[in-house]
Amino acid sequence: MTWRRIKLYLIGVGLGLILCLILFKGRTFDACSPTGRVTEQVSLMKTYAIDSVLLAKMATINLSVDTLRVRLANGTVDFNRSQAQKEPCREYLIKFDHSGKQLEAYVKVCVADSTATLLYLEGM
Numbered sequence: 598m599t600w601r602r603i604k605l606y607l608i609g610v611g612l613g614l615i616l617c618l619i620l621f622k623g624r625t626f627d628a629c630s631p632t633g634r635v636t637e638q639v640s641l642m643k644t645y646a647i648d649s650v651l652l653a654k655m656a657t658i659n660l661s662v663d664t665l666r667v668r669l670a671n672g673t674v675d676f677n678r679s680q681a682q683k684e685p686c687r688e689y690l691i692k693f694d695h696s697g698k699q700l701e702a703y704v705k706v707c708v709a710d711s712t713a714t715l716l717y718l719e720g721m
Contacts, residue, residue: 632674635681635689639704640670642713651715658720660695665715668693669702685709688716 645662647655655665672693680688686707693700698720705714 631676635674635706636670636672636691638708639689639691639706639713640666642706643711644713646712646714648715651718654718658695658698658700664695665702668695668700669704672702675701686714 645666647662655661669691672691675690675692678690686705688703688705691702691704693702701719703716705716707714
C-alpha cells in the first residue's frame with residue numbers, strides 16, 4: 598500500500614514538472630530577485646537627470662544616456678553600499694561593464710516623479 602502511494606506521488610510530481618517546463622519555457626526570473634527589481638525599476642524611469650560634469654565624463658568613455666540605461670538594466674546592485682530604505686528617493690550603487698571596464702554608478706531613484714538622478718560615475 599505504501600509503495601503505491603509513493604508511485605502515485607512521484608507520477609504527480611513528474612507530470613507537474615513537465616507541465617511547468619512547458620508553460621514557463623524561455624522565461625527568466627531575474628525580476629524576482631532584489632537586484633532584478635531595482636535594475637528594472639531604474640531602466641523604466643521616464644527621465645534621467647545627469648549633471649553636465651557627469652555628461653562630459655560619460656562622453657570621454659563613449660557612454661550615451663541610452664547606453665547607460667541599458668547598462669544599468671543589466672548591472673548588479675551593491676546593497677551594502679546603497680541606501681535602499683531612504684525616503685522619499687532611494688539611492689543605489691549599480692555596478693556594470695562598459696567596453697570591458699567595470700564602472701560604478703550611484704543612482705537616486707524617485708518613483709513619485711519617475712526620475713533617476715545619476716549622482717556619480719566611477720571606474721573601478
